[in-house]
Amino acid sequence: MTVLAPLHFADAREAAALAAFLTRLVHYDRAAAVRLQAGGGALAVFGRPPSFEVLAIRTARLVDAVDLDVTVSAGELLDGIEESAGKAVVPDSVTGPPWTGVLPPRGGWEPVPGLPGVPELRGAVAAAVAEFRARDEELPEERRTRAERDALGREIWSRTLGATGLPLRAVHAAQSLGFLPPGEAPTALFASGPWLRLRTPYGSIALRTVPPISLGVAPR
Secondary structure, eight states: OOOOOOOEEEEEEHHHHHHHHHHHHHOOTTTTTOOOOOOOOEEEEOOOOOOOOOOEEEEEHHHHHHEEEEEEEEEHHTTTTTTTEEEEOOBBBOOOOOGSSSSOOOSEEEESOOOOOOHHHHHHHHHHHHHHHHHHHSSSSHHHHHHHHHHHHHHHHHSSTTTSSHHHHHHHHHHTTOOOOSSOOEEOOOOOOOEEEEEEEEEEEEEEOOSSSSSOOOOO
């Protein structure tokens, strides 16, 4: 077993923000795993909240230029964060789920025009939630099944925002994970190959517009 040195954040608030992100991930999946990649004084934490079919990415600045690439339990990493001390103990690695082997590219991102502002993004999510509830209530009793509701959710959350190609589920994930702050914020959309990335000051949501040919073997 390899014992990794603790991660020391450049600011204690970075530790608190990462803890908040992990708390939300664990809320959706108590057995969630995250992949950590560190280099050049920066840490990227990748997670995949169930049902949204997207990757959530939270970054943090580190004191030291640590080189790290490991998949760990989100809950154990959360337990190892000392917010007041601004550090985190990295738990033992785990065999990651398939998605941990298919991450967004590090470069080649080009801006995608047409992304609405944060108030409009929040409004689109609220309208979709209201539509889902209204149509769900209209279903006759014999059709009010999990399969029917899942199909309804896929129809609504797969809709894209104008000509951007960004599905509503990505915006919903950003809001649910605390990446969309109240009021205006500098958000942007980027594309690289088959990937789209919604970036906000609080984190990013990435997704493939086409499925991978092969997931391969997930790293440890």
